Amino acid sequence: MSKVLIVDPTLCTGCHRCEMWCSLTKYGEINPSRSNVYVIRREPGVDVPVICIHCGLCIDVCPLGALKRDRTTDAVVVDSDLCSGCGACVKVCPYGVLRIDEEMDIAAKCDLCSGSPACADHCPHGAIRYEDVRKAAAKRRELWAMAQAGKIRS
CATH class of the missing domain: 3.30.70.20 (Alpha-Beta Plaits)
Structure with missing residues (x-):
């Protein structure tokens, strides 16, 4: 079963745990500047995890x-x-x-931590998940449609 990382920015609280766990897992230190996942603050209260989609x-x-x-x-x-x-x-x-x-x-x-991504394993809100590729495709379509609806209303 093929799996991929999926991001749901509506669930991200900006805790940066994904960055901390990534740098700890890959480099043995908690250093977000060495993380391979990035949490970008778009505006107060709106944080978006950015990941490699391979x-x-x-x-x-x-x-x-x-x-x-x-x-x-x-x-x-x-x-x-x-x-x-x-x-x-x-x-x-x-x-x-x-x-x-x-x-x-x-x-x-990101190398998906050899199939057990630390960012997804430790995201307390499920903003980053490692899911079956079939579920991920449907979720990505839904998130894209939500983003486009937001642009239309703006």
Whole structure:
């Protein structure tokens, strides 16, 4: 069964636990600046988690082949032994979720924590969930329609 991360910004309270758990899981420290998930404050009381959707656009632009798709989780992952930190992947990422880690000088991004994403496991409100791809598609359609309705009313 294939799973994907899904974000419901209407449930996000801006607690930043996803960022803290991500950096703790990946780097052994609570440091949101090293997180691979980002909570963006749009206005007071409106926070939106931004995550990698593993679209794969970064794979083809890497000159060293350091980005690959994990066959088990379907996540796009960085091979730290091959990555030079050139930033080509950062330039192409449409969501701005790829970054060059300043301490390691290589590309850093969500790798779905090998199939058990810490951000989803520790989100107390369910704003980030790791769900079956069939459920996720329906939820994404619903969220997109809600966002478009909000734009029409504005």
